[in-house]
Amino acid sequence: xxxxxxxxxxxxxxxxxxxxxxxxxxxxxxxxxxxxxxxxxxxxxxxxxxxxxxxxxxxxxxxxxxxxxxxxxxxxxxxxxxxxxxxxxxxxxxxxxxxxxxxxxxxxxxxxxxxxxxxxxxxxxxxxxxxxxxxxxxxxxxxxxxxxxxxxxxxxxxxxxxxxxxxxxxxxxxxxxxxxxxxxxxxxxxxxxxxxxxxxxxxxxxxxxxxxxxxxxxxxxxxxxxxxxxxxxxxxxxxxxxxxxxxxxxxxxxxxxxxxxxxxxxxxxxxxxxxxxxxxxxxxxxxxxxxxxxxxxxxxxxxxxxxxxxxxxxx
Amino acid sequence: xxxxxxxxxxxxxxxxxxxxxxxxxxxxxxxxxxxxxxxxxxxxxxxxxxxxxxxxxxxxxxxxxxxxxxxxxxxxxxxxxxxxxxxxxxxxxxxxxxxxxxxxxxxxxxxxxxxxxxxxxxxxxxxxxxxxxxxxxxxxxxxxxxxxxxxxxxxxxxxxxxxxxxxxxxxxxxxxxxxxxxxxxxxxxxxxxxxxxxxxxxxxxxxxxxxxxxxxxxxxxxxxxxxxxxxxxxxxxxxxxxxxxxxxxxxxxxxxxxxxxxxxxxxxxxxxxxxxxxxxxxxxxxxxxxxxxxxxxxxxxxxxxxxxxxxxxxx
Numbered sequence: 001x002x003x004x005x006x007x008x009x010x011x012x013x014x015x016x017x018x019x020x021x022x023x024x025x026x027x028x029x030x031x032x033x034x035x036x037x038x039x040x041x042x043x044x045x046x047x048x049x050x051x052x053x054x055x056x057x058x059x060x061x062x063x064x065x066x067x068x069x070x071x072x073x074x075x076x077x078x079x080x081x082x083x084x085x086x087x088x089x090x091x092x093x094x095x096x097x098x099x100x101x102x103x104x105x106x107x108x109x110x111x112x113x114x115x116x117x118x119x120x121x122x123x124x125x126x127x128x129x130x131x132x133x134x135x136x137x138x139x140x141x142x143x144x145x146x147x148x149x150x151x152x153x154x155x156x157x158x159x160x161x162x163x164x165x166x167x168x169x170x171x172x173x174x175x176x177x178x179x180x181x182x183x184x185x186x187x188x189x190x191x192x193x194x195x196x197x198x199x200x201x202x203x204x205x206x207x208x209x210x211x212x213x214x215x216x217x218x219x220x221x222x223x224x225x226x227x228x229x230x231x232x233x234x235x236x237x238x239x240x241x242x243x244x245x246x247x248x249x250x251x252x253x254x255x256x257x258x259x260x261x262x263x264x265x266x267x268x269x270x271x272x273x274x275x276x277x278x279x280x281x282x283x284x285x286x287x288x289x290x291x292x293x294x295x296x297x298x299x300x301x302x303x304x305x306x307x308x309x310x311x312x313x314x315x
Numbered sequence: 316x317x318x319x320x321x322x323x324x325x326x327x328x329x330x331x332x333x334x335x336x337x338x339x340x341x342x343x344x345x346x347x348x349x350x351x352x353x354x355x356x357x358x359x360x361x362x363x364x365x366x367x368x369x370x371x372x373x374x375x376x377x378x379x380x381x382x383x384x385x386x387x388x389x390x391x392x393x394x395x396x397x398x399x400x401x402x403x404x405x406x407x408x409x410x411x412x413x414x415x416x417x418x419x420x421x422x423x424x425x426x427x428x429x430x431x432x433x434x435x436x437x438x439x440x441x442x443x444x445x446x447x448x449x450x451x452x453x454x455x456x457x458x459x460x461x462x463x464x465x466x467x468x469x470x471x472x473x474x475x476x477x478x479x480x481x482x483x484x485x486x487x488x489x490x491x492x493x494x495x496x497x498x499x500x501x502x503x504x505x506x507x508x509x510x511x512x513x514x515x516x517x518x519x520x521x522x523x524x525x526x527x528x529x530x531x532x533x534x535x536x537x538x539x540x541x542x543x544x545x546x547x548x549x550x551x552x553x554x555x556x557x558x559x560x561x562x563x564x565x566x567x568x569x570x571x572x573x574x575x576x577x578x579x580x581x582x583x584x585x586x587x588x589x590x591x592x593x594x595x596x597x598x599x600x601x602x603x604x605x606x607x608x609x610x611x612x613x614x615x616x617x618x619x620x621x622x623x624x625x626x627x628x629x630x
Contacts, residue, residue: 110420272436
């Protein structure tokens with residue numbers, strides 16, 4: 001069992017893996033292209049993994065470090081009958097903290113441009129009118145899985161009422177209410193914050209378009225910590241310019257890296273971060289908790305134990 | 316009973332006051348200097364209130380909109396035997412939200428300068444090393460009254476361990492531990508965040524000086540939502556420059572408005588806001604809940620019901 005390790009593991013994790021029968025670890029720094037056809041398992045996707053999968057190979061299992069797997073050649077992997085597991089569940093708290101930070105920047109005016117302007121700093125009386133408190137605010141959390149539920153929990157603790165959105169509107173614990181995607185698109189309830197965490201699929205591409213933004217009954221802040229192409233960026237900028245959307249916090253973009261020429265740099269009241277909202281200090285510990293039982297299950301039963309991706313569905 | 320009203324009240328609050336026997340409201344816009352000697356009660360301090368109190372008058376009660384009253388001529392008011400009530404208790408949630416926002420800006424790198432730089436934005440790999448999660452972080456909350464307890468509650472919900480500081484270290488519910496001011500000054504426990512919310516008194520002036528910052532065992536972020544003069548700003552800047560303090564979020568300053576020439580504008584990793592952290596959307600409702608029972612108590616018994624300030628102590 002040759003495992004290509006494309007991420008940093010802790011020494012005790014390496015020891016634990018090497019204690020398994022017939023396991024051989026190949027660190028990304030030791031890998032040479034000639035080894036490609038000998039790899040059975042890939043831990044973390046990268047260009048080397050892509051090269052291996054695009055040539056004849058006998059890879060049986062790929063473990064990702066991310067929750068979303070839209071960047072994988074899903075159809076191609078399905079044809080090759082490879083098992084794929086994502087890292088869903090390890091980024092929830094981190095993303096929830098980032099989302100809360102974006103929200104507080106808006107509601108407490110912490111990132112007002114005057115706060116960085118020595119000559120217009122003491123515009124306090126103007127800022128005061130923008131500042132609100134969280135109790136009673138309403139959040140629409142589009143995506144009611146692990147990450148969405150964690151965001152809901154954190155916001156509810158601070159008095160925010162949460163509406164989760166899932167495919168068919170089935171009940172999920174941890175939200176004040178749940179609506180279906182169809183209801184979201186037809187008649188969304190008024191919200192102060194709309195938070196996207198949907199995976200990217202054909203169905204979610206440009207879900208947030210002119211129609212969506214114009215249909216909002218409130219004056220929401222829009223936050224995207226899901227995937228960039230779920231948003232029609234030009235439509236969002238139009239909505240920001242006419243004040244239909246109060247502000248936007250974007251961690252993901254239609255084009256990444258975000259080009260310096262993007263009109264987002266000139267859009268009003270926008271917070272930008274470079275696809276880091278899900279960052280966790282100790283990613284190795286998080287991923288290993290999923291990878292290790294999957295590897296053992298693969299060796300024992302030929303199947304995955306947790307976090308298996310449906311390659312046809314895309315998540 | 317002539318009441319000078321120096322703040323916006325809701326219509327129903329005005330009705331409620333005017334229903335009291337012999338109460339006459341004078342709005343700040345109707346006030347003329349000749350009325351000064353006829354005023355019995357002042358609602359909210361402003362330059363007009365200062366002018367009234369510096370001339371012969373028979374004012375019996377002053378209600379402030381703020382928790383801190385350091386900006387009042389305390390000795391002079393004590394000599395005149397005026398009752399003063401502060402608005403302690405109404406700003407706690409707002410300040411806690413702002414403090415949480417500052418913290419998340421630091422820990423999630425939401426306000427990294429590269430986030431506003433189109434040509435260096437995608438420095439994600441560098442940002443990733445700065446990003447941490449809140450569970451297990453340690454906050455030192457200097458001031459364990461209403462505001463401090465509210466901050467502790469909000470931070471504990473997100474997994475932060477809190478140490479409160481009060482005069483003699485007596486136990487207070489809502490903190491993981493309490494230490495005394497003497498312990499803070501002699502040997503503070505390592506903290507990730509130090510949050511000052513002390514009132515300004517002779518004892519707290521320049522409490523945070525070179526000695527204090529150099530003595531910190533950790534590499535804390537320093538947050539001041541109390542009063543500016545509690546901090547020796549030059550010492551803080553020195554500590555920031557040598558990395559002894561990881562960053563600072565300041566809502567209050569030794570000189571307000573903060574001058575454009577302040578070296579704080581050039582200090583590394585500083586968040587500045589113009590004394591707005593305690594802003595609440597509906598201040599009238601908050602202040603009225605304190606002012607109304609105080610006014611009734613004054614009329615019935617000649618004393619205040621709640622939030623009386625000890626003019627000698629200064630809070």
